[in-house]
Amino acid sequence: MQWAKHFVLVFFFLAIIFGVPITQAILDIADEESPQILELFSQVPTEEHLRQFESDLEEYSFFEENIRPVYQLVRYFVRRGLGHKVLLGREGWYFYHPGVKYFTQPYYQDVAALMPEGGDPLEVICDFAKQMRERGIQVVVVPIPGKASIYPDKLSALVDPGQPVHAHTRRFTKELRDAGVEVIDIHDVFLSRRAEADRLNRPLYMRTDTHWTGHGVILAAEAIAGRIKKEFWYREMEPPPRDRYERIKVMVERRGDIPKMTKIPMQERLFSPELVDAYQVMEKKSRELYQDDPQSPVLLLGDSFSRVFQTDAPKSAGVIANLAYELQMPITTIINDGGASTLVRQQLARNTKILRGKRLIIWEFVERDIRFGMRGWQPIFYQDAPPSSADED
Amino acid sequence: MVFTSHIFIFYFLPTVLLTYYALPYRLRNLFLTFASYFFYGWWKPWFVTLMMTSTLVDYVAARVMSAEGATPKRRKLALIASMVTNLGLLCVFKYAMFTQANINWLIQVFGGEGFGMLQITLPIGISFYTFQTMSYTIDVYRGTARPVKRLSDFSCFVALFPQLIAGPIVRYNTVAVQLYERTHTMQRFASGVSLFIIGFAKKILLANPVGNIADAAFGAESPTALVAWVGVAAYAFQIYFDFSGYSDMAVGLGRMFGFEFIKNFNDPYHADSITDFWRRWHISLSTFLRDYLYIPLGGNRLGRRRTYINLALVMLLGGLWHGAHWQFIVWGAFHGLLLTSERLLGKTSFYGVMPHPVRVGLTFVLILISWVPFRADNLSIAVNYLGAMFGLSTPAAAAPLLGGEVLSINSLAMVTICGLIVALGTQAWDFVQNITWGKVLLSLGLFVIAVAAMFAQAYNPFLYFQF
Numbered sequence: 001m002q003w004a005k006h007f008v009l010v011f012f013f014l015a016i017i018f019g020v021p022i023t024q025a026i027l028d029i030a031d032e033e034s035p036q037i038l039e040l041f042s043q044v045p046t047e048e049h050l051r052q053f054e055s056d057l058e059e060y061s062f063f064e065e066n067i068r069p070v071y072q073l074v075r076y077f078v079r080r081g082l083g084h085k086v087l088l089g090r091e092g093w094y095f096y097h098p099g100v101k102y103f104t105q106p107y108y109q110d111v112a113a114l115m116p117e118g119g120d121p122l123e124v125i126c127d128f129a130k131q132m133r134e135r136g137i138q139v140v141v142v143p144i145p146g147k148a149s150i151y152p153d154k155l156s157a158l159v160d161p162g163q164p165v166h167a168h169t170r171r172f173t174k175e176l177r178d179a180g181v182e183v184i185d186i187h188d189v190f191l192s193r194r195a196e197a198d199r200l201n202r203p204l205y206m207r208t209d210t211h212w213t214g215h216g217v218i219l220a221a222e223a224i225a226g227r228i229k230k231e232f233w234y235r236e237m238e239p240p241p242r243d244r245y246e247r248i249k250v251m252v253e254r255r256g257d258i259p260k261m262t263k264i265p266m267q268e269r270l271f272s273p274e275l276v277d278a279y280q281v282m283e284k285k286s287r288e289l290y291q292d293d294p295q296s297p298v299l300l301l302g303d304s305f306s307r308v309f310q311t312d313a314p315k316s317a318g319v320i321a322n323l324a325y326e327l328q329m330p331i332t333t334i335i336n337d338g339g340a341s342t343l344v345r346q347q348l349a350r351n352t353k354i355l356r357g358k359r360l361i362i363w364e365f366v367e368r369d370i371r372f373g374m375r376g377w378q379p380i381f382y383q384d385a386p387p388s389s390a391d392e393d
Numbered sequence: 394m395v396f397t398s399h400i401f402i403f404y405f406l407p408t409v410l411l412t413y414y415a416l417p418y419r420l421r422n423l424f425l426t427f428a429s430y431f432f433y434g435w436w437k438p439w440f441v442t443l444m445m446t447s448t449l450v451d452y453v454a455a456r457v458m459s460a461e462g463a464t465p466k467r468r469k470l471a472l473i474a475s476m477v478t479n480l481g482l483l484c485v486f487k488y489a490m491f492t493q494a495n496i497n498w499l500i501q502v503f504g505g506e507g508f509g510m511l512q513i514t515l516p517i518g519i520s521f522y523t524f525q526t527m528s529y530t531i532d533v534y535r536g537t538a539r540p541v542k543r544l545s546d547f548s549c550f551v552a553l554f555p556q557l558i559a560g561p562i563v564r565y566n567t568v569a570v571q572l573y574e575r576t577h578t579m580q581r582f583a584s585g586v587s588l589f590i591i592g593f594a595k596k597i598l599l600a601n602p603v604g605n606i607a608d609a610a611f612g613a614e615s616p617t618a619l620v621a622w623v624g625v626a627a628y629a630f631q632i633y634f635d636f637s638g639y640s641d642m643a644v645g646l647g648r649m650f651g652f653e654f655i656k657n658f659n660d661p662y663h664a665d666s667i668t669d670f671w672r673r674w675h676i677s678l679s680t681f682l683r684d685y686l687y688i689p690l691g692g693n694r695l696g697r698r699r700t701y702i703n704l705a706l707v708m709l710l711g712g713l714w715h716g717a718h719w720q721f722i723v724w725g726a727f728h729g730l731l732l733t734s735e736r737l738l739g740k741t742s743f744y745g746v747m748p749h750p751v752r753v754g755l756t757f758v759l760i761l762i763s764w765v766p767f768r769a770d771n772l773s774i775a776v777n778y779l780g781a782m783f784g785l786s787t788p789a790a791a792a793p794l795l796g797g798e799v800l801s802i803n804s805l806a807m808v809t810i811c812g813l814i815v816a817l818g819t820q821a822w823d824f825v826q827n828i829t830w831g832k833v834l835l836s837l838g839l840f841v842i843a844v845a846a847m848f849a850q851a852y853n854p855f856l857y858f859q860f
Contacts, residue, residue: 005830005833020403037404067844075849080803103791104612152793155794156797165793
């Protein structure tokens with residue numbers, strides 16, 4: 001009888017470890033492909049090839065592809081497991097993990113290992129501002145508060161609502177200002193309006209999304225516009241910008257980006273969409289939705305915080321359109337999801353013509369990108385930039 | 394190659410098992426050697442040559458020592474050649490950068506510029522296989538082991554993939570007979586399968602999730618005291634389930650191929666003193682250090698004072714064996730200090746008069762404190778972390794946010810589950826002694842769940858790979 005127990009254990013163990021590769025090979029052949037394992041022998045076994053082979057083996061495994069979602073679903077039901085990218089907050093709020101790590105881990109300059117790829121963001125921003133200044137263009141930096149900055153209490157009961165946790169961004173802002181770069185700090189605006197927003201049940205950020213709501217968009221647009229309106233060229237524009245745009249409140253049903261990060265299947269059933277207020281901007285005369293203007297004296301470089309509601313539903317209701325509404329003039333934009341640290345500047349470097357006639361660059365990026373920006377902070381040298389309007393003056 | 398990977402479980406292991414059992418007995422060691430080189434070379438192919446060098450030198454050294462008419466001088470020279478090769482490899486690949494960084498620091502203190510830093514990649518498992526091969530030449534030199542005849546058998550001993558990367562440290566004496574003659578039975582294979590599965594589940598289902606909690610706490614700028622304690626407890630469970638899981642898998646794989654390795658863990662968190670802890674934790678290392686360092690240094694035979702010095706020295710070097718960083722030296726020194734103090738008190742702790750559960754609890758707290766320098770990235774972080782644990786540092790502005798991660802219901806539940814498993818004291822080794830139908834079902838169920846979890850986890854190598 002003891003033999004039977006041993007046999008069953010060994011038999012099923014071997015059935016699993018042999019069954020997976022044999023089934024995979026059969027499926028590969030059925031798809032008229034050679035078994036994946038044979039690729040191992042088709043290349044010189046260098047370290048790089050071996051890593052790539054192993055990675056491909058996992059990525060294209062029938063079993064991994066089909067079992068992983070089931071496991072993720074079970075994990076979600078058993079212990080609300082959401083994977084390594086997402087943190088479960090309180091009262092139905094979800095947080096993007098790197099956005100929290102940015103606050104809880106040391107400031108990037110204090111630990112060498114935390115320095116972003118490419119270089120020190122402080123130096124890169126100063127260099128960019130300098131290069132633009134040489135072209136007669138002023139750069140204003142806007143670090144956007146991450147959700148955990150404004151709603152830390154929705155992640156941890158140990159934090160009071162509105163308690164400031166963004167010490168790193170404050171330090172970064174101070175260092176930028178000390179280096180002569182202008183910064184619009186909108187954290188205080190958001191934190192001071194949080195209580196009122198709670199009372200009116202108008203959250204500034206979405207529960208299941210990393211981004212702000214239409215109310216948050218308007219706060220940011222007002223703060224940025226307030227700064228731009230101080231520019232002499234704006235005040236002296238002829239004809240003065242007014243009566244061009246109007247704004248209407250729309251409700252939009254939005255599925256947050258955070259559930260997608262969990263990769264749990266059946267998300268539509270597990271995570272209900274949110275009804276969010278957004279403010280859509282349109283031309284008063286034509287009733288056409290707001291459109292960028294490449295001739296504008298203002299260029300906005302930004303990330304998904306500029307894209308949200310702007311190019312996705314309901315469209316023209318993001319910070320770009322609302323900034324245009326506040327200014328009553330269109331702006332030029334280069335936006336890239338997660339890419340405000342480097343990718344937008346690379347896009348600008350590929351098309352420096354866009355700088356023609358520019359007076360001001362508003363550069364927004366979510367604060368976590370100081371450490372986690374996509375492709376880090378690569379220094380970029382702008383060659384052959386055409387003269388700006390200031391030069392022409 | 395990592396045991397907890399798709400390529401190992403579903404391609405390497407079945408291929409090696411199938412071929413091994415299809416081959417005639419006399420070719421199996423040779424085959425295992427090549428399979429082990431393939432396993433080791435998967436990470437960085439050229440590092441296999443280092444292992445081959447160490448193997449060849451020790452094989453020749455032992456042959457020279459045991460050759461007919463070998464003079465004592467020749468025997469000693471052969472031993473020295475073996476020591477120089479193995480310790481030389483360790484010094485170059487493990488300690489050169491550390492030494493250079495410290496020399497540079499000294500030069501900079503005196504106003505100099507220092508040298509350009511060397512960039513050397515540490516070959517994984519080098520600390521384990523060099524110790525194993527050295528144990529062989531030392532045993533042959535001492536006359537406590539007979540030299541192996543065939544290079545293929547010796548290569549198999551050195552490279553044997555189940556225990557190659559992270560132990561247990563297998564001494565030649567313990568497997569010498571098995572290299573020539575080992576039995577393959579269904580019972581041994583089944584107990585190997587069960588041990589392998591338990592080790593695999595420990596790593597995937599316990600060590601990795603609880604490791605995320607430890608990472609969050611240790612990565613924090615300045616955590617609150619509660620977060621710091623939960624974090625270090627999480628790390629204590631992570632390193633235990635990770636390392637003992639690897640050892641279980643190694644022993645289990647060994648049994649599948651007919652080998653029997655030593656038990657490397659024996660319920661270490663139930664130790665009631667630090668002396669007791671070292672009888673239960675990484676047993677193959679502590680016995681190695683005892684037999685090849687402590688006793689040759691004189692052990693306890695040269696008076697009390699010398700005994701204390703030997704104990705402290707062995708623990709200090711034990712710390713350094715774990716890695717070329719000051720925090721490992723501090724960790725070793727801390728354990729050396731505690732062991733010496735217990736020896737001073739007559740092999741009991743300063744809390745030895747307390748009831749057993751209190752002694753176990755206090756020992757666990759001391760172990761937790763010792764894990765701080767072991768886990769921290771550098772000494773400064775370790776000091777800050779200890780300060781946080783004892784409320785001596787001001788938590789960072791965002792420290793309460795960590796509560797949402799480290800003190801979440803999920804995290805606390807995970808730490809509690811690990812704690813309960815440890816408290817139950819069930820050891821994998823004992824679990825597989827008598828396989829029942831319930832254990833068959835449990836083992837197979839755990840395997841399926843752990844494999845599914847492995848598919849959903851990011852790459853997560855064993856902690857002891859870095860040593």
